[in-house]
Amino acid sequence: MMLEKDEDLTERLSDADPLIRWVVVQAVGRKRVPAEAQLIGLLSDSHGRVREAARLALVQVAGGTDFGPSPNATPVQRSQAIQAWRAWLALQNTAATDPGSPGNN
Secondary structure, eight states, rough: OOOHHHHHHHHTTSSSSSHHHHHHHHHHHHHHSHHHHHHHHHHTOHHHHHHHHHHHHHHHHHHTOOOOOOOTHHHHHHHHHHHHHHHHHHHHHHHOOTTSSSOOO
């Protein structure tokens, strides 16, 4: 699968085929496509390999920060990890739009 545009990749993150989602998630992580919200959503995917690929892609995009979930996480642990990733994303979005934030000086 050779998708060149970031938009093509992000559209395929919601593909009905879990194999397609898994491959696309890996490409998004390698290319560091700004699709953090979609990747966070995939942490609750019905297929474990897609969930794990989404976590690893988020870790790549986040420069090594890892809020989980682990591959054998319970539904509660997955929910907690998703909340942590959403909080992280909110902070990133705030830093990107606030010229006075520490990362923008």
